[in-house]
Amino acid sequence: MASDRIISFNDVLEANKRISQFLHKTPVFTSHQADEKSGGRCIFFKAENLQKSGSFKARGALNAVLKCRESNNATCGVVTHSSGNHGQGLAWAASVAKLPCYVVVPQMAPLVKKNAILSYGAELVECGAKPTDRYEACDRLEKDKNLVFIPPYDHQDVIAGQGTIGLEFLEQVPQLDAILIPVSGGGMSAGIAIAAKTIKPDIKIFLVTPKGKKLEECLTTGKRPWEGPPQYLETIADGIRLQQTGYITTPILIDLVEKQVFEMSDQEMVEGMKFAFERMKLVIEAASGAAVAAAFSQKMKNMDASIQNVGVILCGGNVDIDDLPW
């Protein structure tokens, strides 16, 4: 492991001290049928869909917001761009910290997501549909209103906050041999990797993505393969549709995670979702379904038999129940 990493295991421990009293220690579930479907491994599901704000994003957002408040009493508030889980997570975190919060969302974002952000007392600011529209609107707001920008993943305190999942999971299931993590910008996977590989250096961290992300190329070559501005992938999993991982997160992932990536199709994600709904009675979003499907995939069945106890991160449950993908 590189010793010059900008986020240390200690940052994760400090994040845990800072945020754990406000968050759920999410339960870990097992399922006899899941074990069978994985080809006889033991599968452990970490239910971050039951986390405050409906996803793991509450952890990193709260760590960043509380650190911001600690370091700067004159903070006028926080701002981010996200129509999804980070927007809800930050809105929730700001309400806990009693700070104003502005969330930039594309005008055409689903009403259900806008309402969720509003329900935590944040202010919505609408923008255009391109990733770059969001960044510009966010920049403007930051300057005009003297706000602190809390990005969704490429931020030290956000990554350290998400890393607390790794601490908790290995405390709950010390025998884990591997963890399957859905990845978008890489904040959660980087954080969990830092925590888990420090506690248990032999553990294997596998990333799960939609088709077309080309993350395996990045991990294998050690270079970010993506040109130009950020792009979205064609996938039903809105939580993990960003193609590129971040500038801070990518080197951490290259350093710590396995080179083999689980690329899942929309249909596989839907099957993973349905398994969770029907057999585990958990509402999960498509990004979580991707990790469930990875645990049941042929690729997992072909893995070394020494990988016996497999953790699956159910990253969130923010799905429109009036428009389920089946």
Next chain:
Amino acid sequence: MASDRIISFNDVLEANKRISQFLHKTPVFTSHQADEKSGGRCIFFKAENLQKSGSFKARGALNAVLKCRESNNATCGVVTHSSGNHGQGLAWAASVAKLPCYVVVPQMAPLVKKNAILSYGAELVECGAKPTDRYEACDRLEKDKNLVFIPPYDHQDVIAGQGTIGLEFLEQVPQLDAILIPVSGGGMSAGIAIAAKTIKPDIKIFLVTPKGKKLEECLTTGKRPWEGPPQYLETIADGIRLQQTGYITTPILIDLVEKQVFEMSDQEMVEGMKFAFERMKLVIEAASGAAVAAAFSQKMKNMDASIQNVGVILCGGNVDIDDLPW
């Protein structure tokens, strides 16, 4: 309390010793939004939808099956009639006890329910649509194959098994002032009432039913008001559509529970379900939705302010996710 009750608190304690190693200690969830919707009370949700077989029925069924095996080594197997949760619960329990299991289901029962029973290795026997058809098919099978009949609720060991929910819930949340319980035949509510009123005599047990059950009349007059053969109510909540409570359960309920009954409409149950799906990320069936809706009802808001901490039993999560009622 009557001292001549045929099921004692000790039966519940013994059931707990017998079955707990095979079952989930289901988690208790809270929700800030649920507290708000209840008018400022603290609501605690006991997630029996996450129980083995997808409902609380696994508890009573397993207690009955294990007692049956203890008392009679020559048992050829068990049989019951139920297209729903008890059928799945018994099929699961028999698989744990390694006993053959036959489940009588109406021919027109949904395929999803039949498949769930089959998935635990039980044998399905189809019958006609009337409640009496089930009883007759079950009787015949019991005699022909020398099976032990395990009824869904009117049975000492089944009631004692369901009572373990009360033990667990008060261990997890000792400050409970009241518990809201969906009721069909009354096995779960009788069991919980025996356990909870023994541990905490001041606790109030409130029953939740579909419209038209007339249970309040029964509790108030102390007499079973229902003539003739068992009838089904018109309701989307298939888990609680039986009109009559049982011959064993009814006197226990008359003795121990509050006279006021929460009668919920289909629309209220759907709203309760949607709250659990959207805000708590839990898949629950309509009977559970009824208890959620009861916690948010005007009737609950009008209750004495001394009832501050309210338990809600999410009795099951066996709903057809391809045919959700919204």
